Amino acid sequence: MSSIVKKLSMVAIGTMVGVSMASASSELEKVMKERGLTQQDLLAAAKTYTPSGGRDKYIVFSSGGQSGQIMVYGVPSMRILKYIGVFTPEPWQGWGYDDDTKKVLAQGKIRGKQITWGDTHHPAISETDGKYDGKWLVINDKANPRIAVIDLADFVTKQIVVNPVFKSDHGGAFFTPNSEYILEACQYGAPLDNNYHPMEEYKETYRGGVTVWKFDHKHGKILPEKSFTIEMPPYMQDLSDAGKEASYGWGFTNSFNSEMYTGGIEKGLPPFEAGCSRNDTDYLHVYNWKKLAKLAENPKNVKIINGHKVVPIDVAVKNNALFLVPEPKSPHGVDVSPDGKYIVVCGKLDTHATVYSWDKIKKAIDHKDFVGKDPYGIPIIDMKKAAHCQAELGLGPLHNQYGSKWKTDGEIYTSLYVDSQVVKWNYLTCKVEDRVNVNYNIGHLCGMEGKTEDPQGEYIIALNKLAIDRFNNIGPLHPQNHQLIDIRGKKMQLLYDMPIPLGEPHQAVAIRASKLHPHVRYKMGTNPFTGKIHKGKTLAGQEKIVRKGNHVYVYGTVVRSHINPEHVTVNLGDTVTFYLTNLERAEDETHGFTVDQYNVHASLEPGKTVALTFKADREGVFPYYCTEFCSALHLEMMGYLLVKDPSKKYVSAQKLKMAKMSPEQLKAEYDKIVATNAATDKVIQSVVKFLKENHYEKYPVVKQLVEDALDQYGKIPEQKKKADEYFKKGDLEKAILFENMIWQYMVKTADVGIRARDLLIRKVATPMSEAAKRGEVAFNEGGCGGCHVIGKVSSGPDLTGVLQRHENGEKWVAEFIKNPEHKYNDPYIQSMINYFNLRMPNQGMSDEEIKDIIEYFKWVDENANLF
Template sequence: MLFGSLFFGSVLFGASELETIMKERNLSEKDILAAAKTYQPSGRKDDFIVFSSGGQSGQVIVYGVPSMRILKYIGVFTPEPWQGYGYDEESKKVLAGGNIRGKQITWGDTHHPNFSEKNGEYVGDFLFINDKANPRVAVINLHDFETTQIVANPVIKSEHGGSFVTPNTEYVIEASQYASPLDNEYHPIDEYEAVYRGAVTLWKFDYANGRIDEKNSFTLELPPYWQDLSDAGKGESFGWAFTNSINSEMYTGGIEKGLPPFEAGVSRNDTDFMHIYNWQILEKLAKDSKNYKIINGHKVISIKAAVDAGALFLIPEPKSPHGVDVTPDGRYIIVGGKLDTHASVYDFKKIKQMIDKKEFAAKDPFGIPILDLKKALHGQVELGLGPLHTTFDAKDGIVYTSLYVDSQVVKWDYKNLKVLDRVNVHYNIGHLDTMEGKSAKPIGKYAIALDKLSIDRFNPVGPLHPQNHQLIDISGAKMELTYDMPIPLGEPHDVISISASKLKPAMTYKMGTNSRTGKQHEAMTLAGQERVERDGKNVKVYATVVRSHINPEHIEVNKDDNVTIYLTNLERAQDETHGFGIDLYNIHASIEPGKTASVNFIADMEGVFPYYCTEFCSALHLEMMGYLYVKDPNKKYESAKNSQLKTLSPDALKAEYEKVIATNKATDDVIQSVVKFLKEKGYEKYPRVKELVIDALDQYGKIGEVKAKADAAAKSGDLNNAILWEYQVWQYLVKTADVGLRAKNNLVRELSTPMSEAASRGEKAYLTGGCNGCHVIGQVSSGPDLTGVLLRHENGEKFVFDFIKDPAKFYEDEYIKSMINYFNLRMPNQHMKDNEIKDIIEYLKWIDENAGLN
């Protein structure tokens, strides 16, 4: 056996060892070559990224080519717990956009993904995908691979032909499938031709805002043929779009009445119709109310208005077609017929000439002009049984078509109408894609066959088999099947691919981002801003998450409170995602670095419920938790502490009393020192500070009455109740201290020297960069106090700059190593820019300048 061409003889590999492995595993040299073509060593990234529909999962699957490694699932039409999609409030709003007639839809059938385009070329900004089960279209922002919008079609009842994009992403096309009344009323089937209709909706896309503009979208009424797939013209055919159909017979079935089933009646004619419509004319018609009706609050342009304006035509096509694909230059349209052995190549130049000359062969029952099939054709090629979908190569004129019945991919020349090659796939291929194969500039190189059946390809896993995505190398003269990938999620109907270099997703969010809007979340919370706000039964918790704690760690609410928890991830380092789940409350959120998300629930279960980080984020991941306490305000609880005190001996009870007295005195000492500072600095001059002081004094004023009860109990010898009252005193002291310290911090800020512009920018970078997640100015927290940090090293400014720039370089430095050991944390690389680091150093200088105020 020859190994030289593959492995340079035995220099890199022992030929005998390789030969042994090949023999043991029954591998051929062809197998080894296929493996080499798809293998990606650790850390090497793929050249192309593929977005696949997830079928009945309602999601999108993302994987790489040539490795075929699955990289991500994107939650779209159905909840996806890992991403918190459908569990946090922000994504619930997105899903609610897909409600139909007020009904929540809990599943979807994703079918046709498509990218945003400019000049017909793929742009990695947005991905669109339709839901066949419930006529909806979703927008996925590829800035972060999250679904940001779902729109429900107000007039179509079922669809298959979405979501196809015009060359500059002016519109997203969604065509109906089974004819239905466009209104929401009951109509019997014997009114089929009179009331039932097909339709194609053109969703206007606002590129700058990344959203479908429902107000400026419209629908074209079509006959009650069953519309199917679509494609938009480009180049020579720019401004036009094409949608094929089945059931030109307008057969209405009735197997339960003894009539032939649908499958017999809808394939009787030799031809069906391809719809040709000019969306540039239609968008003008949509601006004049005489051309459209308002149905369910949506503009529907009538067949008559479209025909009168020269915007709608029909061309016969082979029966039961299932694919319509425009060539990269826009000159030709290729259609495959499921029940024909041919692919038909239409010449748009001929079509346009007939339209311009008004040279029509006939009109359909609805008055739509029909063009002559033979005059419109460039030609037909016999490919095999069941031609479905076509995709393009970088080489001019070369295309690939899937054959469902023959389970093959055929390579052929659509200009010269000649078959070039074919390869077997396993089994019953549906859609087919080459790299960027439907764009104005296809790359080719690889093809992906989406096989509906896998039968004997993989280990048996029960009656429900995975489907099979197969990678085909099309770079040579002969196609080579190189990889089988089972897809165990939904029915992965179609894929679309893009060069990895065109995708520029953010690795972290700007601090406090609402990922579903791309804007700053109204509840962004930075370190030091954590708080709980109560308004009657509405409780709002402003929380932060950072390695390795959730702040606050204790949340107490009353039973039946309406609780909203806002969570901001203070991390700036890549891949430091935190999750948030509350046991037994069906609550989950995924909070990526810089993101703010929220969860809302009614606290309808009494008890104690741990909450925790659901992502294994650090060595102290298990310690990243807290407790939600839900108490019934109408119940009187027997204190476990009280029960414990009752069991103490007199000496132990006295010791406990003295301990709480000492704690309260120490806390009060802190308060008095704060009060002294506030008075000396004239806090009354500063309204914001004064408001906080009033709040603190209000809490402090409640202590006297409770303290008197504690003292009276102690005097009577009832140390048990004395201790409990002293604990109540402590509660008021803590609340006073909390507000008082905030008042002091605000006053310090008022008294501090004015910040330079650089220091002000530095403070912003410090806060939004997540530094305050571990560092608290003026005290030791999860990390060291940064007051005086510039004085701790020779040439301190340079040391701090270099350390922030690349912390890993200093992990073995003796001083830094001691800090790591003490705090059990390493400072991550926050990926600060040089100018941000310089500004932070100016901020640290300002801190040192005003350190004496604390």
């Protein structure tokens, strides 16, 4: 008998699923027809869709180009998550508008000049054993040769270091496998000193090079005093890569303009582009950074230029630490294989990628098997003897990323700028396996950890220079286009176009999200730029205003929903420093702070202390306020800076004669607010009771919210004491003010407490069926929540237990949702309409949605004790 029931049940379930699938299929076909979508489009959408609250597998750090910043987005969703302020001001984060971020930006001054823009190019993530460790991120500024270090514990830039000998640096930044050093290659040849040298002396006095920055991996700091530069000829060094495993300790930097042509179009000479691309090959620089680092420790082996150590070409050559290998014409990328055995170089004015064998290069070095020397005495290794193979890829090959099957199948991907393609090929056999068109003129590629010893494969991102017709017309300046490509199958599939509103986003790196462990809040009073407690840390009750001569220090706090102090009066000409601490402990309760018209701004994440210093150089009254919409009382979170001229004598304006409330009216107002507070406190106590009964302390996120709520609630007794004191004195106006303050604390307590309760309900409630989940979505998206709040009466009745209120309740409720107007004359419904002064509208729910909503109501009833 039971088997028959089971079979019938399966048939019923199959029928319901079939109906559901049929309904969904019909809706899907309708959408496809309306939008002109194909099955392939739907597959691509499904591969990138990330439901609300979902997480991405990979995090991408993309250069922000001329914004001077870094952009962060997720893969596969391609959702932009953040812009990181690096070399230029970023207002949302207060980057460049508070004291500490100004200090970081000031590190980027060049020869005393403040640089207000940057051109970020090549980000790099710190490595341990050749694999990304998720600790630090560095990036270069091509226009103003600088390197910045970003702490991935909070995604904030902590250091900027200026290259003292280069004038530009396209080829940075590249970590060595254990983050001992960062390689930064010069771009355009120029004198290493800061003196004038005519163009006629180009070959004699202009130079290129690679700076080898010592990196303190533990503390995330570049150590300039332990760093050095390798002098190189003015061949226009470009991108670099550090050797791995077999080639560990060596570095590889390519170049263009081995012709050393300097242009002169204004003199009637051929343009630069013609003269610097005559030769069939350029040079790959091969250097032993490990040996050179040791040599640089001896003062005899270095020249000091602009206070910086430079290892001359002849010293590097004499110590067998610098060599050249011819490479394809005008190359761009140089990429070492995960095992360090091969180096792949593409020539953008060639159609080939050349795969070099490290074993062959090392053999030539060991046997001093050279075909000659360049004009500067650097030994040249024969290209044919160094090469493993060459691959014919197409027009304009630029950059490479390795796939997860690099070891067995030689899996590698290369961008083709002219052909606007990504080509998949085997670098061991030099055979092409697949290619996909992109839109348009691709530059770099971003693989998932594709330049490490542990490439993940799965996806490739094409960083296209042009978008042309891909997006809505938004004027002559178009967005650029990052395109996500699925490389998991035999054939590559283009999944997603993401317009980039920053130009020109040059290169990106991707890391598994599981490797990143950023903070969600700071330890109370932290200065993020020192990692220590900020000297301006201020806790509740410690707020004060201190004058020292003509410098006024304001020690303040911010918390939902007030800034303390609220009135600050200073003299015209005073220097003012606001020290502000965010007292919040709940995640994502960030506050902002600005003083109107004074061009200062700070972002205060939970626990953070900031300093803002400015000169009170204009008389008047200036509101200051929280710039983040942080609570229901956000607009009330403000204060006033009053700047008076001490040389003036101010005459008070005649006070307006305000009509005063009678004692009876004041008493009524007092009684009303006290009653409101008592009622609100009952709600709070019921929430607290629920939280305790269900052991909120077991759930960390809920516990944090409860602690935050209790912190607000703990401020009430002091306010109540003051309210009672003024009530006893008969000063009802002040008593009402303090009772109102109690109400504000209660609102904030209830706000956080109810959020904690709702979150806890989800933790302890019985699991939802898939149908109930769909029902909750239909309930919320169908507008039902506008009138009905589960667990309490709102604009409409509480629906907890609604299925028990009528005979054959499920059928009755389903009919009412389907055609509510048919029951308007039902006595029960008529009484509801009269009470709430509302009629249930027809929301156009489908039969499937109604069934799911009924399942949701069943789940609500099962957990009625929780609401």
